[in-house]
Amino acid sequence: MRYAEPQTVExxxxxxxxxxxxRCLAGGASLVAMMHAGHPAPGMLISLHRIxxxxxxTETPEGLWLGAMLRHRAVAADxxxxxxxxxxRSAAAQLAHPAIRNMATIGGSVGLADPSAELPVALVAASARVEVAGxxxxxxxxxxxxxxxxxxxSLARDELVTRIFVPRGTQGAVGHHLRFSRVSGDYPTVSLSLVLAMEGDTCxxxxxxxGSCGPVPLHVDAADQRLVGTRLGEQDVAEAGRLLANAAAPVDDVRGSAEYRRMLIPRLLGRALxxxxEHAHG
Ligand SMILES: Cc1cc2nc3c(=O)[nH]c(=O)nc-3n(C[C@H](O)[C@H](O)[C@H](O)COP(=O)(O)OP(=O)(O)OC[C@H]3O[C@@H](n4cnc5c(N)ncnc54)[C@H](O)[C@@H]3O)c2cc1C
Incomplete structure (x- = not known):
């Protein structure tokens, strides 16, 4: 297998x-583990660590650009x-365990597109944008x-992720990530990310x-809209949770059954809200 260490994106x-x-090599947390586990080795490993x-x-008035090679630890500390x-930040701080957070990168997390990964979920909730070079x-x-x-x-064979833009969002909005895992440090059975802005007691x-409830991060516009304009009462939250659970396509695996995952969604939503x-008011 060939190996290269380019100095520039181009x-x-x-x-x-x-x-x-x-294949691009970021922290190697998944790629190297997959190769050790017998997955076919790529024709060439292109390490991104010298770029x-x-x-x-980069901070701008509109938000923050995060380079693809930033480790989870750095994102969690920013x-x-x-x-x-x-x-x-909340997702990066909670996911996996310190060894993985020290090694793995935000670019690797979106590049891998693991349906159980948490940064993709948080980035969808944050309405983030991805810059791709080809x-x-x-x-x-x-x-x-x-x-x-x-x-x-959706990356073409000859494209890579260079950075990710996280917008500041609405004035006064707050963001939270929650995960439920059977074993501390393991991938979550279900994860949920939320961005919320309140006006007094009204959403x-x-x-x-x-996350972990379908092939890609689940976002249901109707569930968001069910919460907007309400006081986030029990029924509002339960109905938004039901809309999400109905749209989910979870699988049965060692971390939980599809039915259990569907049941967890409204509970995590209630807790996250x-x-x-509390933060929005605090
Ligand atoms: C034991 C273990 C436990 C984990 N637990 C969790 C967890 O609980 N929650 C969670 O969210 N995640 C978890 N992860 C995933 C982890 O957080 C990383 O997202 C993942 O391992 C990718 O790591 P990496 O950045 O080192 O990328 P690599 O392993 O180097 O690469 C992964 C893939 O992304 C591609 N890639 C890398 N960078 C780019 C780029 N810039 N552009 C395009 N493609 C790119 C590579 O070609 C490869 O296909 C876990 C991983 C491991 C190994």
Missing amino acids: EGVSLLAATEHA QELSST TRLRGAMQVV PAGRRTLPVEELFVDRFKT RQARVAV TLAR
Whole structure:
């Protein structure tokens, strides 16, 4: 197997374009583990760790650009991710365990498109955008357009993720991520990310995304809209939870049955709304 360490994004893209079955290597947390587990080795591993721009963060009046090679630990520690953006920080701080958070990257998390991963869920709730580089230059797309199926993205063979834009969101909005896992540090049975803005006791804006309940992060516009304009009463939350559970397509696996996952969604939503509401008022 061949191995390359390009210094620039353009060099990385050229290598991807020129080599059949080439794969980007970020932290290696999943890719190397998969190779050890007997998955076919890529034709070439293109390590991204020497491309400096991929490890930078840029703050703008509209939000924060996070370089694809930022480790989860760095995202979790970035106090500029506050308000609505906090949802991304919250997910990075809770997912997996310290060894993985030290190793794995935000670009690897979206590039892998694991249906159980949590940063994709938080990024959907945050209405994030992804910048992608390819032979024709760079383009940005809403993060949900990146996720096509389990472990499948819309990236072309010769494209890579360069950075991710997390918008500041509505003034006064807060973001939260919750996970339910049977064993601490394991992938969650269900995860849920929420961005919420209140006006007094009335919900002004809500955006909910759910993980581990289908091939891609679940976002149901009707569920968000069911919460907006309400006081987030028990019935409002239960009905929004039902809309999400009905749209979910979970599977039975070692972390829980599909039925159990559907049952967890409204409960996690209720807890996330309570926590977010406390923060919004606090
Ligand atoms: C034991 C273990 C437990 C975990 N638990 C959790 C958990 O509880 N919650 C959770 O959310 N996640 C969990 N993860 C996933 C982890 O957080 C990372 O998202 C994942 O491992 C990717 O790691 P990486 O960044 O090192 O990417 P790599 O393993 O290096 O790459 C993963 C894939 O992404 C592609 N890729 C990498 N960077 C880019 C890029 N810039 N552009 C395009 N494609 C790219 C690679 O080609 C490869 O296909 C766990 C992983 C492991 C190994």
